[in-house]
Amino acid sequence: MEELDQRIVQLLLQDGRMSYTDLGKATGLSTSAVHQRVRRLEQRGVVRGYTAIVDPEAVNLALTAFISVKPFDPSAPDDTPERLVGLPEIEACHSVAGDENYILKVRVPGPGDLEDLLARIRTAAGVSTRTTVVLSTPYEARPPKL
Amino acid sequence: MEELDQRIVQLLLQDGRMSYTDLGKATGLSTSAVHQRVRRLEQRGVVRGYTAIVDPEAVNLALTAFISVKPFDPSAPDDTPERLVGLPEIEACHSVAGDENYILKVRVPGPGDLEDLLARIRTAAGVSTRTTVVLSTPYEARPPKL
DNA sequence: GCTGAAACGCTAATATC
DNA sequence: GATATTAGCGTTTCAGC
Numbered sequence: 001m002e003e004l005d006q007r008i009v010q011l012l013l014q015d016g017r018m019s020y021t022d023l024g025k026a027t028g029l030s031t032s033a034v035h036q037r038v039r040r041l042e043q044r045g046v047v048r049g050y051t052a053i054v055d056p057e058a059v060n061l062a063l064t065a066f067i068s069v070k071p072f073d074p075s076a077p078d079d080t081p082e083r084l085v086g087l088p089e090i091e092a093c094h095s096v097a098g099d100e101n102y103i104l105k106v107r108v109p110g111p112g113d114l115e116d117l118l119a120r121i122r123t124a125a126g127v128s129t130r131t132t133v134v135l136s137t138p139y140e141a142r143p144p145k146l
Numbered sequence: 147m148e149e150l151d152q153r154i155v156q157l158l159l160q161d162g163r164m165s166y167t168d169l170g171k172a173t174g175l176s177t178s179a180v181h182q183r184v185r186r187l188e189q190r191g192v193v194r195g196y197t198a199i200v201d202p203e204a205v206n207l208a209l210t211a212f213i214s215v216k217p218f219d220p221s222a223p224d225d226t227p228e229r230l231v232g233l234p235e236i237e238a239c240h241s242v243a244g245d246e247n248y249i250l251k252v253r254v255p256g257p258g259d260l261e262d263l264l265a266r267i268r269t270a271a272g273v274s275t276r277t278t279v280v281l282s283t284p285y286e287a288r289p290p291k292l
Numbered sequence: 293g294c295t296g297a298a299a300c301g302c303t304a305a306t307a308t309c
Numbered sequence: 310g311a312t313a314t315t316a317g318c319g320t321t322t323c324a325g326c
Contacts, residue, residue: 199311
């Protein structure tokens with residue numbers, strides 16, 4: 001990717017609400033030129049969207065956990081992600097190398113909700129689970145250095 | 147938290163660049179009232195900031211991994227997060243219950259960079275590591291249902 | 293692909309209730 | 310806390326290069 005686009009992406013990672021005017025000033029381009037570039041980045045799928053970064057505890061999602069998942073029947077076709085996509089507590093689903101097949105990142109209000117969620121995951125996807133509870137999060141969602 | 151604030155937060159999770167005018171229309175409040183509420187949410191730390199959601203492969207970060215970390219000396223004071231905060235490849239650091247002490251989420255261009263990063267993590271923090279490589283990511287960064 | 297300009301819409305501050 | 314108002318600023322589009 002081109003250097004100017006990279007610069008723009010980095011600025012939007014740091015502040016997703018930065019104005020095109022300010023992006024222009026920061027990159028030495030005109031407002032229209034930045035605007036065009038951002039739209040191309042969005043069209044090409046480099047920029048997929050924008051979001052607020054929210055304190056999970058403040059929105060009643062105080063319990064975060066990682067759930068490693070393994071199908072009961074390893075020979076069956078594996079459609080685990082689609083089977084789980086409807087559970088909104090699952091923030092992310094990664095297919096991984098290693099002992100298990102997937103790692104899920106989930107957020108729930110508390111332990112009882114985690115218990116419920118685990119049951120729903122097992123029945124919806126036909127998997128066994130291994131859960132790692134997050135105690136605290138020193139940092140998260142840091143913008144990468146490009 | 148109040149219902150209106152929750153609604154606003156949800157809308158900003160779905161579109162971090164939504165205008166105050168549109169937030170007002172969506173919530174039935176005036177532009178100024180929404181604006182005030184958003185600023186209070188930011189001040190209170192409920193909304194911590196805004197960011198673009200970017201395709202990691204498009205910005206030369208094609209390899210994602212989870213690294214579980216355990217101090218060599220479990221009796222020493224544990225300042226692992228501070229020791230690692232300077233490594234920009236680390237997107238998140240979670241303290242967890244279980245066999246290991248922390249789970250790190252990292253992104254690098256490729257396997258060689260992961261090897262380098264692991265060495266830097268071990269020497270910087272005095273820890274042993276266990277790495278789980280992400281093969282693909284069916285979904286990630288989904289906004290939670292509030 | 294970039295610039296510059298004009299129309300339009302949004303933001304942010306003030307005043308009022 | 311909410312609304313109304315308004316000046317200033319940002320966004321978006323388009324013509325021109």
